[in-house]
Structure formats: C-alpha cells, structure tokens
Amino acid sequence: MSHLKPIAIYLPQYHTIPENDEWWQKGFTEWTNVKKSKSYFAGHYQPHVPVNKDYYDLSDNSVLEKQAELAKSYGIEGFCFYHYWFSGHLLLEKPLHNMLAAGKPDMPFCLCWANENWTRTWDGQDKQVLIEQHYSIEDDKKHIDYLMPFFKDERYIKIDNKPVFLMYRTELHPDIKAATKLWRDEAKKAGFDDLYLIRVENHLKNIDPAEHGFDAAMEFAPDSGFKGKKVQKNNYPKYLLHKLMHKTGIKKSVHHENGIYSYASMVNSLINKAERPYKYFRCAFPSWDNSARRKIHATIYLGSEPKLFEKWIRHLAKHTREKFPEQEQLLFINAWNEWGEGCHLEPDEEWGTQYLEALKKGIEE
Template sequence: MPLKPIAIYLPQYHTIPENDEWWQKGFTEWTNVKKAESQFTGHYQPHIPLNNNYYDLSSNQVMEEQAALAKSFGIEGFCFYHYWFTGHLLLEKPLHNMLAEKKPDMPFCMCWANENWTRTWDGQDKQVLIEQHYSLDDDKKHIEYLMPFFKDERYIKIDNKPVFLMYRTELHPNIKEAVALWRAEAKKAGFDDLYLIRVENHLKEINPADHGFDAGMEFAPDSGYKGRKVAKSNFMKYLINKILHNSGIKKSVHHQNFIYSYQSMVNSLINKPKRAYKYFRCVFPSWDNSARRKIHATMYLGSKPSIFQHWVKEMANFTRKNFEEKEQLLFINAWNEWGEGCHLEPDEKHGTQYLEALKKGIEE
C-alpha cells in the first residue's frame, strides 16, 4: 500500500533545564495535561493516557513501544518537531537517542518549529522566552547539524531527497537564500536534493515555490475552515449569553473560548477548494487546548472515531488521486499532542478507537 500515514510527534515529555527555569522544576507536557478541568457538562477533560501511562521520553524504550503500536495500526512514520534557535537546541534528547541507538525501526522526518517561544500558556503572549534569529551563517550550521539525521537509513526520502518541513517559512527574512544553501549542501552530501514542505496555517495560501519549497502541507485544524460555532446552533440563546457575558453579569464559557463543531469543521475541510500547487493533506482526531489555556482556548466538540474514519478515507482518496505513489504522504496531527487534546495515542476514554478508525479509513 503506497499511501504513507505520517503522525506528527511532540517530544516535550522529558525535563529540560529551560522548562525548569521558565515554568517550574520538573515541567513537561504532562504538567498542563494533569491540571486540565471539565468546564461544562459533557466537556471531555482531562485527557488521561491509557493505564495512566505518563511516560518519560528520556528513555528510548518508550519510543520503541510507541513505534510498535503505531505500526500495528498502519502508521508508517513520525514527523518530529525540531527546535533550533541559532544553534541552541530544545527537546532534542529523544531524536538524539533515536539516532545513536538506531532504534526504533521507524521511518521519520523532521519539522523545524521555528517560532519564538513565549509565555502563551499563562496568557503572557508577548513575553519571549527564547527568540528566533536568522542568518545565512546559521542556516549553514543548521543544515550541517541535520545531515546525520538525513543520512540515517530510516529518514523519509522521496527520490533520494530527504523530506524536511518548516513550520513558518514566512518568518525567515531570507528564506529563498537559505533554501538555495540547504539544497547545495544536500547535493554535496550525496543527495539528489531536498524535498521541502512548508506548513500552511498562519497565512492564507502562499505558493511554496515563492519560498523555494516543493510543496505545502495543510495544518489541521486550519483557522480558515473552522466550521460552525457550537453555541450558534441556538442563535437566540447565543445572543443573550453574549450580552450577559459582555456586560459582566454572567461569564460564558462559550464567549471566553472558541468552541466549534468537529463535524462541521470536517465537512468544511473535506470541501476545501483544491490548491493550485502540490499540497499534502492533514487530519486530526480531536482538538481541545484548554489544558494549556484557561481562557481563549479552541475546542472542537463532537469528535467521534466514526467521523474521523470518514475524514481519513476522504483525505486518503484525495492523496491517492493527486500524488504519485512515491509522494503519497498523509499527515496526522498528532501522535501525542496531549496538551491540545489531539492525540492518536490511546486514552482511558477511547482506548485504541481512533487508531482503529485511522487504519480502517486508510484501508477503505
């Protein structure tokens, strides 16, 4: 089966000195996940991993177990978030362990998450914890750092071109020059080129070629295709609650947060107009980042494995129809974004149902 489901992977499940300093001693993604609370009747929080498996990614054994589970449900690779700040690495230990130990036997690629880190989780978005700076000298050092990963036999390649994603290409002031340098270094290292994918989320429709990239990747949830707000299903009630909320008489969860229908969002993304350029699709099983944000959280209510399965089937068909076999990648957000309520990993409520839905959707 040529289609390759690739699950996005968050490595923030081990302690690092920076998080100890910025947040609290012993901080990991689990810190926020465990604090989550249900905010209204039927609100699914907290998300508890199956068998209370609050794992520590400082052990490579954890990733071996995850890879075995993922592969058993048809996932053919992980796409790891990679954090590089002018040579300063964050959360690099799992990838370094994987490279050094040559385990697990799991295809992988990397996505440079090149945003500044801020105190978003406690509402202080403008307080920068670590800032991203760009220069061609740093771009050269960056590609040199990446080469041992690219040369690993497990690294995902298309026509001998390592697949590398970048979260926000528009933030790099000299992105086309950086790309030219990266491609030249890849060819010097014996590759035919790089296969560069820009993640499409914050800005509307940029042709990847304008930044020197080969393709775009839909990042679901897409802010331009949110679907219907749940509260607006009863518009009069919605309007009254909004008036009471704005006047300060009665705070409304629906007006403190952004709460949408999962089914409506899925319909919106399935019917999204086709891009004029090469564009990889993406699906997600559920989304609720209220574990990270007390207010202004984004939630998609009504997610079910059956709806997810249908969406996977539609996006798998789109991928098979629009890409050559060697390029048939379908991204899933995410393997383990527990703080955003967005995980294929089994939880106490659903077990492996979303993994089963993914497998069935791909096979259909």
C-alpha cells in the same frame, strides 16, 4: 499494494529540560498542563488521561520503541518530529539524539523545524518571548550541518533520494529563498539528489511554496479558515443573552472566552475545501481541545468521534492516492501525542485504541 504513507506529527516535550524548569516550574513537561486540565461544561471531555495513566518520560528511548510498534500496527508509516533550533540552541532534542544514537526504533521519521519564538502561551502571555528566533545565512549553514546526520540515517524519510524536511513558518525567515538554496546545495554535496522541502500552511495561506523555495505545502489541521459552526450559536437567543452577560461582567461565559465548534461541521468544510493550485499534502486530526494549555482563548471541538475521523481519513486517503504519484503519497495526521491540545492518536482512557482503529480502516483501499 498501497503506497499511501500516513505520517503522524510527534511532540517531544515529555521530558524535563533546564529551560522549562526555569520558565515554568521544576519538573515541567507537557504532562504538567494535561494533568491540571478540567471540564468546563456538560459534555466537555477533559481531562484526557493516557491508558493506564502512563505519563511516560521520553528520556527513555524504550518508550519511543513501544510507541513506534503500536503506531505501525495500525498503519502509521512514520513520525514527523518537531525540531527546535534557535541559532544553535536546541530544545527538547534528547529523544531525537537518543533515537539516532541507538538506531531504534525501526521507524521512518522526518523533522519539522518549529521556528516560532518560544513564548508564555501556556499562561496567556503570548507576547512575552522566552527565547527568540534570529536568522542569518551563517546560522542556516550551521543548521543544515546539524541536520545532516539525521538525513543520512537509513530510517529518515526520503522521496527520490531527497530527505523530507518541513518548516512550520517559512514566512518568518527574512531570506528564506537564500536559505533553501544553501540547504539544497549542501544536501547535494552530501550525496543526496536534493532536499524535499515542505512548508506548513498554517498562518500564511494560499502561497505557492515555490515562492519560498519549497517543493510543496502541508495542510495544518485544524485550519483556522475552516473552523465549522460555533456550537452555542445553534441556540441564537441564548447565545446573545450569554454574550451580553459576559461582556457586562454579570456572568462570565466559557463559550465567549473560548472558541467552541462542531467537529462534524469542520470535517465537512475541510472535505469540501477547494483544491490548491500547487502541491498540497492533506492533514487530519482526531480531536482538538487546547484548554489544557490555555486559560482563555482556547479552541475546542465538540462531537469528535472515531467514525467521523474514519470518514475524514477515508476521503483524504482517496484524494492522496488519486492526486500524487506513488513515491509522494504522504498523508499527515495531527498528531500522535499532542495531549495538551487534546489531539492524539495515542490511546486514552475514554476511547482506547478506537481512533487508531478508525485510522487503519480509513486508509484501507
């Protein structure tokens, strides 16, 4: 019997909230950017369109119930929901609150605190902060109190009676070890053996998670240190000519305004990535193209296809089974529904369920 637990990262931004209405436009959701995306060159797959043009609304819990049923049928054993907490101010919390109140779907889940400032990234103004993170021990206590009903839910993912909690950028908290000590103490008071804390290894890499009071790290794919080959550099003279024309303003080049890479070369570089000297959960993504979110400086991977994804998953599944004890065999997939980043296991009109089928084949022993 397999003990591997594939967990898909889940974005909840598919319902309207007052803040997005104010910051972007009335009725803004993730679908707003997805629908506006376009193809920039031959072979560039955009826009990504969900099967049957199902631009769903996550304020309806039945949507999540159907998604969970589909995910489980292809071997996914849990969702890891992004959770947005700004000193007690919550964003995009409605799907989680609905799920907790309804007791449905019957799907294991955990939370990842996306603790970055909220900025105008989607219209190219990354430095304009819309809502800022502030840290304090008092707020850490309020935060863990808020999280406790989720941790106590029987569906919440636990390892040895320790709720699994992820944090996107531990390095941003100025007193993270004090925070983790407080969180662990409160979890024990609530009857848990401890917390199982995982830091997402994205911006600050190669840091032993124990230095921040965490038990393990999670690879965030795509890893900016292993991007693979730039596509146009394969034709170097043409690449240089386009670069010169772009810089002088004669003709702007999409290849120089964005990073366009080979998915196959990236997969190979990550498969051959050196081991970390600490507990490090692996992660894969089916495809990636965040040009729907970014006007410039997008990252686009060309040549992704289900067979390559299956190869990658098969390697990571084998690695996870060999590396971790049965109760810790977590394998993360980025993501279930990051449509604005062209990164989704959810079926689209181009590939249907083929990436889900590739996942199921890849995790088979």
